[in-house]
Amino acid sequence: MTAPTPATPLTTADIREKYLHFFESKGHLRLASHSTIAPDPTTLFTVAGMQPFKTQFMGATAEFEGHSGIHRRVTTAQKCLRVGDIENVGRTLRHCSLLEMLGNFSFGDYFKREAITWAWELLTSPEWLGLDASKLYATIYQDDEEAYEIWTKEIGLPADHILRFGADENFWPADAPKEGPNGPCGPCSEIFYDRGPEYGDDTWAEYADTRESARFLEIWNNVFPQYDRQEPQADGTPTLVDLPFKNIDTGMGLERIATVVQGVYDFYSNDVFAPIIARVAELSGKPYQGPQSVSHRVVAEHVRSVSMVIADGVTLSNTGRGYVIRKILRRASRHAYLLGLREPVLHTLVPLVVEKMGGAYPELVENQARVVAAIRSEEERFLKTLESGTVRLDTLLKGLEQGANIPGDEAFILYDTYGFPLDLTKEIAEEYGISVDEAEYAESLKKAQELARAGSKYGKSELFGAGADQLDDLPPTEFVGYDQLDARGKVLALLAGNEDVEALGTGDEGVLVLNSSPFYAEGGGEVGDTGRLEWVGGEARVKDTTRTKRGVFLHTVQVLRGTLTPETEVRGVVSPERQATERHHTATHLLQAALRSVLGDGVRQAGSLVAPDRLRFDFSHGAAMTPAEVAQTELIVNRWIQADSPVNWQTMPIADARAKGATALFGEKYGDVVRVVSVETGVRVGDQTVTSMELCGGAHVQRTGEIGSFVILSDENVAAGVRRVEALAGEAAVAWIRTQLTGAQRAAGLLNTSPEALAERIQSVQASLKATEKDAVQLRRQITQLQMGGGGSAGGAAPLREIGGFKVAAVTLSGVESGELKGAADSLLEQSGADLVVIATEKGLVVKASKDAVARGAHAGQLVGKLAAAGGGKGGGRPDMAQAGITDPAAAMAALEGAL
Numbered sequence: 001m002t003a004p005t006p007a008t009p010l011t012t013a014d015i016r017e018k019y020l021h022f023f024e025s026k027g028h029l030r031l032a033s034h035s036t037i038a039p040d041p042t043t044l045f046t047v048a049g050m051q052p053f054k055t056q057f058m059g060a061t062a063e064f065e066g067h068s069g070i071h072r073r074v075t076t077a078q079k080c081l082r083v084g085d086i087e088n089v090g091r092t093l094r095h096c097s098l099l100e101m102l103g104n105f106s107f108g109d110y111f112k113r114e115a116i117t118w119a120w121e122l123l124t125s126p127e128w129l130g131l132d133a134s135k136l137y138a139t140i141y142q143d144d145e146e147a148y149e150i151w152t153k154e155i156g157l158p159a160d161h162i163l164r165f166g167a168d169e170n171f172w173p174a175d176a177p178k179e180g181p182n183g184p185c186g187p188c189s190e191i192f193y194d195r196g197p198e199y200g201d202d203t204w205a206e207y208a209d210t211r212e213s214a215r216f217l218e219i220w221n222n223v224f225p226q227y228d229r230q231e232p233q234a235d236g237t238p239t240l241v242d243l244p245f246k247n248i249d250t251g252m253g254l255e256r257i258a259t260v261v262q263g264v265y266d267f268y269s270n271d272v273f274a275p276i277i278a279r280v281a282e283l284s285g286k287p288y289q290g291p292q293s294v295s296h297r298v299v300a301e302h303v304r305s306v307s308m309v310i311a312d313g314v315t316l317s318n319t320g321r322g323y324v325i326r327k328i329l330r331r332a333s334r335h336a337y338l339l340g341l342r343e344p345v346l347h348t349l350v351p352l353v354v355e356k357m358g359g360a361y362p363e364l365v366e367n368q369a370r371v372v373a374a375i376r377s378e379e380e381r382f383l384k385t386l387e388s389g390t391v392r393l394d395t396l397l398k399g400l401e402q403g404a405n406i407p408g409d410e411a412f413i414l415y416d417t418y419g420f421p422l423d424l425t426k427e428i429a430e431e432y433g434i435s436v437d438e439a440e441y442a443e444s445l446k447k448a449q450e451l452a453r454a455g456s457k458y459g460k461s462e463l464f465g466a467g468a469d470q471l472d473d474l475p476p477t478e479f480v481g482y483d484q485l486d487a488r489g490k491v492l493a494l495l496a497g498n499e500d501v502e503a504l505g506t507g508d509e510g511v512l513v514l515n516s517s518p519f520y521a522e523g524g525g526e527v528g529d530t531g532r533l534e535w536v537g538g539e540a541r542v543k544d545t546t547r548t549k550r551g552v553f554l555h556t557v558q559v560l561r562g563t564l565t566p567e568t569e570v571r572g573v574v575s576p577e578r579q580a581t582e583r584h585h586t587a588t589h590l591l592q593a594a595l596r597s598v599l600g601d602g603v604r605q606a607g608s609l610v611a612p613d614r615l616r617f618d619f620s621h622g623a624a625m626t627p628a629e630v631a632q633t634e635l636i637v638n639r640w641i642q643a644d645s646p647v648n649w650q651t652m653p654i655a656d657a658r659a660k661g662a663t664a665l666f667g668e669k670y671g672d673v674v675r676v677v678s679v680e681t682g683v684r685v686g687d688q689t690v691t692s693m694e695l696c697g698g699a700h701v702q703r704t705g706e707i708g709s710f711v712i713l714s715d716e717n718v719a720a721g722v723r724r725v726e727a728l729a730g731e732a733a734v735a736w737i738r739t740q741l742t743g744a745q746r747a748a749g750l751l752n753t754s755p756e757a758l759a760e761r762i763q764s765v766q767a768s769l770k771a772t773e774k775d776a777v778q779l780r781r782q783i784t785q786l787q788m789g790g791g792g793s794a795g796g797a798a799p800l801r802e803i804g805g806f807k808v809a810a811v812t813l814s815g816v817e818s819g820e821l822k823g824a825a826d827s828l829l830e831q832s833g834a835d836l837v838v839i840a841t842e843k844g845l846v847v848k849a850s851k852d853a854v855a856r857g858a859h860a861g862q863l864v865g866k867l868a869a870a871g872g873g874k875g876g877g878r879p880d881m882a883q884a885g886i887t888d889p890a891a892a893m894a895a896l897e898g899a900l
């Protein structure tokens with residue numbers, strides 16, 4: 001691994017300086033690096049040296065702030081952040097997240113010949129970088145004969161040192177001739193360095209196929225934007241028109257060229273990284289061992305990039321750039337942990353970065369203190385999360401046999417919730433002689449990704465679009481609200497609609513995540529807390545609190561005054577309603593125990609709702625409760641309340657909780673360490689004592705006496721074998737009883753009795769009402785008979801008329817209900833001896849025909865139709881019987897003559 005090292009190897013700073021100085025000597029203006037924050041909104045971070053010069057490439061006048069005159073030649077060392085393939089950093093030996101790109105640019109000035117010639121001179125001249133020319137290789141675009149001529153004829157590069165590639169490799173933008181976009185584009189030529197057979201026994205010719213080599217390292221890319229791409233011809237042939245204004249855009253990775261010039265194994269061994277790597281080795285007691293030492297590299301590389309971005313003014317957050325660097329920093333933290341480092345150490349590496357880079361980037365020196373503080377606090381927070389994961393993992397490992405497997409989904413929870421990379425879990429498990437089911441882990445990971453993509457639900461809140469990924473990276477919220485209803489926390493993230501936002505202003509509604517919160521987040525049947533937030537200069541209402549699967553609390557807030565931003569310290573004050581919720585929650589536990597005592601051990605919780613104003617408890621039981629059972633249950637709970645038993649909670653391994661006989665809630669998942677809520681001092685029922693012990697994460701009163709009172713409102717069926725009891729506790733119970741009592745007293749007053757005697761009184765009122773109704777029906781019937789002229793069943797018949805060969809009895813009645821008309825028609829037909837009877841009232845009409853008449857052709861339905869039409873209505877029916885609604889009985893009757 002030795003290379004032709006000069007007597008005193010050039011440092012990275014020397015190489016940077018030489019590059020810039022070389023191009024100054026070729027008439028270039030040296031400009032300072034732009035920030036890592038991108039100059040235009042197409043990317044979050046600056047990703048290439050040319051990015052700050054986009055307008056000049058498009059033809060804008062080449063003028064630069066602080067430099068008079070026109071400058072068509074510019075050179076820079078640009079700090080860039082490339083985070084697209086962050087997982088590769090530390091694994092491949094040629095990719096950094098932060099890289100310095102050395103570039104020389106021509107805005108319509110020199111072109112290909114100068115660019116290639118100068119690149120060659122800089123690389124090979126002993127005065128400059130002095131590389132061995134025989135180790136240099138180049139790639140060109142397949143049709144770029146001009147470049148080929150320059151390389152072979154003018155530079156003298158042997159033809160077998162050149163490879164031709166297509167537009168996917170050696171054109172910018174890639175594939176532009178065929179795929180577009182229209183506009184300036186051109187071929188490029190990459191320069192490679194052969195690092196020698198120690199790095200691989202592949203050949204340059206083979207690179208044409210492999211395109212991947214540890215031996216041939218790409219160091220410099222020269223782009224020649226020389227065409228204006230226009231719409232392709234009809235047959236698809238690309239249209240590339242020569243640009244009158246040709247540019248040069250080059251980029252050489254400083255880390256890569258330094259590695260080559262210094263002749264070291266990889267850039268982690270160059271003068272910038274080596275001291276950081278050495279420090280990591282020293283701190284961890286683990287020496288750097290080349291390729292396999294991924295963690296050393298990740299730590300060193302990431303500290304450097306995060307320091308630079310923070311120095312450029314980005315703060316760690318859960319949005320945009322702040323989120324990206326938080327992710328990078330966490331990756332570094334994980335790797336430090338993998339190295340056995342249990343204390344925050346990354347921030348102690350910052351001075352080494354500043355020492356090496358501060359000369360070229362004074363912003364690092366100026367902001368050093370801020371950078372150290374920001375990295376430190378993030379590390380501390382992240383380590384806390386890792387610690388809770390360690391407890392979980394330890395408990396898990398202790399419960400497993402030697403040679404057993406950690407279930408993949410457990411390993412996944414450790415990764416997803418506690419930030420444990422699989423490697424770390426594996427490493428710790430190995431110490432116990434236990435391995436991880438990796439296939440199952442991969443399966444869980446895949447499922448989680450699919451779920452996230454499918455828009456899974458987090459508590460009540462839907463997945464938050466872009467924001468959701470970022471929520472995934474937040475630590476579970478620390479809940480301090482079991483005993484504090486007023487506590488401070490720091491804002492970690494803000495969301496409005498589905499998006500991450502940097503601020504919520506007066507009147508805005510959104511979702512807020514805190515590092516630590518007194519607000520209970522909906523779960524285990526208990527509703528989320530409400531309340532308010534206060535901070536210096538502002539105030540917000542907390543309308544609800546939910547949680548993600550991973551335990552990140554989401555506070556739905558409305559800002560009443562001021563502005564909320566990430567990092568704000570807030571005071572959270574939980575609404576006093578919480579006390580009412582706690583009463584209902586403890587009452588639910590007492591209720592469950594009482595139900596088991598009254599109905600038997602078959603009672604199992606099937607669901608529950610605990611709110612400030614009520615509770616609902618669903619349980620398995622085959623039959624409706626008798627009033628006696630309801631009363632007995634209610635009595636047990638109230639006795640328990642009067643006993644003022646202490647309510648205790650503690651966390652313990654689930655096995656211990658089960659051994660103690662704790663009742664698990666239906667459908668909930670428990671970690672290894674669970675919270676057990678118990679009311680161990682119970683009440684005596686007959687010869688047994690009822691006690692309560694449940695796995696529960698909810699909020700409870702300290703003593704049962706606080707519940708005050710308890711009343712069961714209803715017992716109903718919700719599904720086969722599942723009953724639902726609704727009940728109230730505390731003031732809600734008293735208020736409900738008061739309302740019921742007031743209603744009963746009013747009713748009793750109206751009936752001249754007392755509430756206790758109300759039921760009997762109502763029964764007797766109902767009986768007398770029934771008798772009265774019966775009498776009324778009788779009376780109406782008699783009136784009908786009288787009007788029909790019969791004077792009762794024994795009376796004579798109505799006068800008959802002869803119409804159309806039928807004997808017709810026609811009467812107009814009043815005070816007869818339409819339901820009684822048919823009966824009247826029947827008796828009239830019988831009494832009168834008529835063939836047809838017609839009865840009209842104020843609202844209706846009925847016609848009935850005898851069998852004999854129907855046989856002779858009479859049709860009640862048709863007759864009703866005609867009469868109703870005359871009487872302002874409509875109707876019809878069968879030949880023997882028909883009815884209609886009418887408005888004018890006299891007109892209907894008048895139409896009778898001639899209707900048959």
Ligand code: ATP
Pocket residue numbers: 082094095096097098099101218219220221251252253254255256
């Ligand atoms: P590679 O193919 O090796 O990933 P690239 O083609 O993406 O590199 P360019 O976009 O052409 O690279 O950038 C110009 C030069 O910048 C490269 O020749 C290389 O020297 C350097 N460079 C690019 N990406 C990185 C990186 N992640 N880390 C270090 N140097 C880089």
Ligand code: MG
Pocket residue numbers: 190218221
């Ligand atoms: Mg390239």
